[in-house]
Amino acid sequence: xxxxxxxxxxxxxxxxxxxxxxxxxxxxxxxxxxxxxxxxxxxxxxxxxxxxxxxxxxxxxxxxxxxxxxxxxxxxxxxxxxxxx
Numbered sequence: 001x002x003x004x005x006x007x008x009x010x011x012x013x014x015x016x017x018x019x020x021x022x023x024x025x026x027x028x029x030x031x032x033x034x035x036x037x038x039x040x041x042x043x044x045x046x047x048x049x050x051x052x053x054x055x056x057x058x059x060x061x062x063x064x065x066x067x068x069x070x071x072x073x074x075x076x077x078x079x080x081x082x083x084x085x
Contacts, residue, residue: 002041006066007051008033020067043084046074053084 004019010030017024034044044050049071051064058065062073073081 002038005042005052006055007049007069007071008042010048018067018069043077043081045077045081046072 004021006018006020008030009016009018013027013029015026015028015030015033017026030044030048030050034042034050037050041054042050042052045064051066051071055066056064057067060070062078064071064073
């Protein structure tokens with residue numbers, strides 16, 4: 001299951017886990033998920049987004065492209081993201 005996750009999006013008290021074939025929604029916080037996910041596979045790149053590193057297709061300025069979705073890189077997450085690459 002973990003390998004199929006492309007990214008996770010948060011909207012207040014809900015998160016949506018996006019895979020190539022599904023969108024799964026849960027009542028939970030992104031913080032609860034990012035602490036449980038393997039640090040070498042997933043990284044939070046914005047207050048509302050976490051991505052699987054090996055699913056990144058492109059990095060353009062301050063955003064990441066995964067499966068035709070552009071995900072912003074928050075200012076406070078840039079350095080940690082660069083180090084993870």
